[in-house]
Amino acid sequence: MNTEITIIRPDDWHLHLRDGDMLAAVLPSTAKIYGRAIVMPNLIPPVTTVKLAEEYRKRIIDARPEGSDFKPLMTCYLTDTTSPEEIKAAYAVKAFHAVKLFPAGATTNSESGVTDIANVYPVLETMQEIGLPLSVHGEVVDPEVDIFDREAVFINRVLEPLRKDFPELKIVFEHLTSKEGVDYVFEQDKNMVATITPHHLYLTRNDLFSGGLNPYMYCLPIAKTFADRKAVRKAAVSGDERFFLGTDSAPHPARIKEKSKAAAGIFNAPTSIGYVTQFFEEMNALDKLEGFTSIYGARFYGFSPNSSTITLAKRDKPVEIDWQLKSGGDVVKIFKPGIPLYWELVD
Ligand code: DOR
Ligand code: ZN
Numbered sequence: 001m002n003t004e005i006t007i008i009r010p011d012d013w014h015l016h017l018r019d020g021d022m023l024a025a026v027l028p029s030t031a032k033i034y035g036r037a038i039v040m041p042n043l044i045p046p047v048t049t050v051k052l053a054e055e056y057r058k059r060i061i062d063a064r065p066e067g068s069d070f071k072p073l074m075t076c077y078l079t080d081t082t083s084p085e086e087i088k089a090a091y092a093v094k095a096f097h098a099v100k101l102f103p104a105g106a107t108t109n110s111e112s113g114v115t116d117i118a119n120v121y122p123v124l125e126t127m128q129e130i131g132l133p134l135s136v137h138g139e140v141v142d143p144e145v146d147i148f149d150r151e152a153v154f155i156n157r158v159l160e161p162l163r164k165d166f167p168e169l170k171i172v173f174e175h176l177t178s179k180e181g182v183d184y185v186f187e188q189d190k191n192m193v194a195t196i197t198p199h200h201l202y203l204t205r206n207d208l209f210s211g212g213l214n215p216y217m218y219c220l221p222i223a224k225t226f227a228d229r230k231a232v233r234k235a236a237v238s239g240d241e242r243f244f245l246g247t248d249s250a251p252h253p254a255r256i257k258e259k260s261k262a263a264a265g266i267f268n269a270p271t272s273i274g275y276v277t278q279f280f281e282e283m284n285a286l287d288k289l290e291g292f293t294s295i296y297g298a299r300f301y302g303f304s305p306n307s308s309t310i311t312l313a314k315r316d317k318p319v320e321i322d323w324q325l326k327s328g329g330d331v332v333k334i335f336k337p338g339i340p341l342y343w344e345l346v347d
């Protein structure tokens with residue numbers, strides 16, 4: 001017998017949609033499930049101005065499947081030279097819903113990011129004043145720091161001083177992966193929230209090496225230990241409003257994943273809500289699913305939850321899909337952890 005669950009339509013509070021052929025290929029998967037998404041600005045060149053954000057927003061709207069009213073919520077790529085005036089002007093016309101801090105060199109297309117947090121203090125001052133959230137890729141780039149410790153070290157070196165200097169600044173600690181990160185957010189107040197990805201609910205660093213080096217399990221921040229995953233899982237099902245879904249779905253063509261120096265990023269959009277639902281069921285926490293996927297994030301960003309619903313069904317047999325999409329002449333592979341998927345969207 002099939003089990004079904006109906007929830008308020010979710011939103012994705014952290015998403016990479018790319019541009020051009022890739023945008024056209026991946027957007028339908030997200031638009032089918034989610035009402036809105038916070039769209040990451042790490043294009044080449046990055047989305048650093050109101051004008052670039054508005055043009056990108058239009059391209060996304062144009063790429064939507066027929067009949068979709070999916071709403072992209074644009075973000076600004078913070079650089080050493082972002083001006084407080086640009087941010088103020090953007091705020092007045094609601095052009096940005098968050099400003100994204102990529103420490104320069106931390107991840108894919110982060111080369112134009114911030115080299116020293118002190119450089120952006122005037123912008124942060126303005127954001128604190130107007131209530132615009134700072135979305136944070138929370139990893140240090142110091143090559144002397146072990147890659148598995150980069151999130152924890154970021155808390156001490158960057159976040160703690162930032163919280164002291166800007167206690168009213170709204171901060172989203174994106175894609176939490178470590179116990180230190182989870183503990184830190186729990187200790188803070190309502191101005192500090194965090195997104196959690198579907199893949200970090202499933203993966204540990206073992207998955208990177210299981211059966212051979214696997215680039216499809218590689219993203220940043222990198223998956224960590226079992227203890228870290230346990231902490232992230234607990235936060236997701238805690239019912240605490242400060243933790244909500246951001247898929248960090250980040251497509252790359254197979255030819256960029258299956259080579260030396262494979263790109264970081266996991267494309268999970270098509271199976272994201274299925275795997276998240278399956279995880280909540282396994283944790284006996286289906287009653288907490290809707291808050292995590294459809295309510296808490298909306299509240300933080302100042303929106304009402306979506307007015308429509310979605311329905312998911314649990315199948316008796318693993319869901320069979322083609323685990324890849326075509327993008328122009330490329331193939332993009334869909335996140336497939338070692339566990340079969342039983343839940344799928346039916347309405
Ligand atoms: O794994 C990642 N991929 N982490 C990021 O922070 C960026 C993303 C991407 O854009 O591919
Ligand atoms: Zn991301």
